[in-house]
Amino acid sequence: MTLDPWSNLSRYTPPDIRALQNQKLRRFISEQLYPFSPHYRQVFDRLGIKPDEIRTVEDLKRIPFTSKTDFIATPEHPDKSREFVLQPNRETIRRHWPLAKQLPILFLAFQKGQDYAQEKISREYRPSFVTFTTGTTNKPVSFLYSEWDIRNLYLSGSRMLNLFGIKKDERIFNMFPYAPHLAFWQVVFAGLAECVTIFSSGGGKCLATEGQIAAILRMRPSILLGVPSYVYHVLREARDKKSRMEFLRQVVLGAARVTEGFKSKLRELLFDMGAAEVAILGTYGFTEARCAWAECPAQPGHNSGYHLYPDQEIIEIIDPDTGEVKKAGEDGEIVYTPLDARGSVVLRYRTGDFVKGGVSFSPCPYCHRGVARLSTDITRLSDVKGLNLSKIKGSLVNLNDLANVLNEMPNITEWQVEIKKRNDDPHDVDELLVYISPKEGCDRNKLEVNIRKNIQLCSEVSPNAVNFLSLEEIVRRLELETANKEKRILDTRPRS
Numbered sequence: 166m167t168l169d170p171w172s173n174l175s176r177y178t179p180p181d182i183r184a185l186q187n188q189k190l191r192r193f194i195s196e197q198l199y200p201f202s203p204h205y206r207q208v209f210d211r212l213g214i215k216p217d218e219i220r221t222v223e224d225l226k227r228i229p230f231t232s233k234t235d236f237i238a239t240p241e242h243p244d245k246s247r248e249f250v251l252q253p254n255r256e257t258i259r260r261h262w263p264l265a266k267q268l269p270i271l272f273l274a275f276q277k278g279q280d281y282a283q284e285k286i287s288r289e290y291r292p293s294f295v296t297f298t299t300g301t302t303n304k305p306v307s308f309l310y311s312e313w314d315i316r317n318l319y320l321s322g323s324r325m326l327n328l329f330g331i332k333k334d335e336r337i338f339n340m341f342p343y344a345p346h347l348a349f350w351q352v353v354f355a356g357l358a359e360c361v362t363i364f365s366s367g368g369g370k371c372l373a374t375e376g377q378i379a380a381i382l383r384m385r386p387s388i389l390l391g392v393p394s395y396v397y398h399v400l401r402e403a404r405d406k407k408s409r410m411e412f413l414r415q416v417v418l419g420a421a422r423v424t425e426g427f428k429s430k431l432r433e434l435l436f437d438m439g440a441a442e443v444a445i446l447g448t449y450g451f452t453e454a455r456c457a458w459a460e461c462p463a464q465p466g467h468n469s470g471y472h473l474y475p476d477q478e479i480i481e482i483i484d485p486d487t488g489e490v491k492k493a494g495e496d497g498e499i500v501y502t503p504l505d506a507r508g509s510v511v512l513r514y515r516t517g518d519f520v521k522g523g524v525s526f527s528p529c530p531y532c533h534r535g536v537a538r539l540s541t542d543i544t545r546l547s548d549v550k551g552l553n554l555s556k557i558k559g560s561l562v563n564l565n566d567l568a569n570v571l572n573e574m575p576n577i578t579e580w581q582v583e584i585k586k587r588n589d590d591p592h593d594v595d596e597l598l599v600y601i602s603p604k605e606g607c608d609r610n611k612l613e614v615n616i617r618k619n620i621q622l623c624s625e626v627s628p629n630a631v632n633f634l635s636l637e638e639i640v641r642r643l644e645l646e647t648a649n650k651e652k653r654i655l656d657t658r659p660r661s
């Protein structure tokens with residue numbers, strides 16, 4: 166590993182960081198993106214944007230957003246996602262790279278031969294690794310990594326472990342599902358980057374819950390990472406078996422939203438198993454960024470926000486309706502632009518994720534790093550669903566709010582929400598059904614009243630039914646042990 170500029174970077178002032186970003190952006194657009202990206206070269210040419218006109222982060226506004234629909238293949242572009250991959254050739258390199266960038270290659274060719282120089286360039290761009298998007302509505306889209314991008318994946322991994330304050334003799338237990346998805350591989354590369362022992366159990370599809378617990382007890386890791394619901398499920402089973410996990414120091418959750426209420430539920434479980442002071446940390450990432458960001462440890466009930474990598478990317482927060490760029494700390498949709506990418510590259514990518522509190526530029530109150538931080542209050546815009554619970558009026562229901570309410574109720578062990586058509590008739594009204602596995606010994610009638618009240622408060626709709634199920638039954642319905650992503654909110658309505 167090369168030495169990471171993270172430590173210097175975290176001492177930069179905001180104007181220093183902006184100057185660095187402007188410089189990196191200029192070079193990235195004129196030396197990489199415009200010359201080598203078939204998609205963006207066409208966009209720039211069509212709009213008459215000259216690559217050297219994009220000189221500062223503010224100039225990005227001239228470039229249109231990219232969104233998920235831009236990757237969808239059409240008859241004219243059957244391999245649309247391939248058009249986002251940087252594809253240099255001898256001619257475009259000669260035409261677009263300044264002499265100062267070409268000379269070292271010529272020198273290398275002279276010194277070590279043409280083939281050597283060519284392989285060196287080729288390796289920087291040649292795709293050698295891939296992860297896929299996990300869209301439930303769209304077809305999965307592949308995102309390619311070259312050796313260069315793998316180095317960036319090491320970098321973000323190493324920075325995250327740095328934030329968590331991991332020591333070299335600590336052990337990491339990776340419970341993310343083994344799949345071509347970012348979360349699993351980001352953790353694997355993080356461990357490799359920092360040279361710490363990491364075991365990847367592959368999640369429930371690879372190893373049954375008893376196997377997971379036995380492996381944790383044998384390995385005695387200090388850090389456990391995984392998807393919130395699955396980590397919670399395994400730890401709950403372990404607690405019920407009277408296992409002790411006093412060796413755990415941190416639990417790091419990813420690939421789903423984590424609220425303070427959920428964290429405190431998890432903390433309670435860990436406390437029962439002898440792990441008294443466990444930091445529970447959230448991470449955020451998406452396939453298109455090919456990296457993830459993390460919180461640093463803070464006292465219970467507080468969170469630092471996700472620490473960004475300002476030398477690696479620009480995060481803009483925009484108004485999802487008008488596209489207008491918001492100021493520091495304002496709410497809006499997260500838009501991502503890389504500053505140092507190869508392989509599949511997206512510019513001004515609209516994530517469809519809405520963040521309350523936007524980006525903060527003040528130093529972190531917990532670890533004192535000076536890098537910008539993204540608020541953790543993030544919801545998927547696609548999780549706001551229209552429901553027609555009566556023939557009279559439809560309601561917009563934010564499923565994230567619904568999930569938070571149920572996650573945070575202490576007397577609920579597991580839950581599932583199903584949205585379906587009454588009588589499975591596509592022309593009938595929608596129904597909202599709630600399935601609950603209650604905590605042992607709790608008053609079910611009281612719980613049902615509270616559930617109805619809380620759902621009504623957050624969403625202004627009332628569930629059609631609250632059904633009580635056994636824990637086994639609900640674990641099966643959720644596919645907690647068998648699927649990569651649990652079926653927490655099941656929308657079985659036919660798509661129109």
Ligand SMILES: [Zn+2]
Pocket residue numbers: 460461469472529530531532533534
């Ligand atoms: Zn911090």
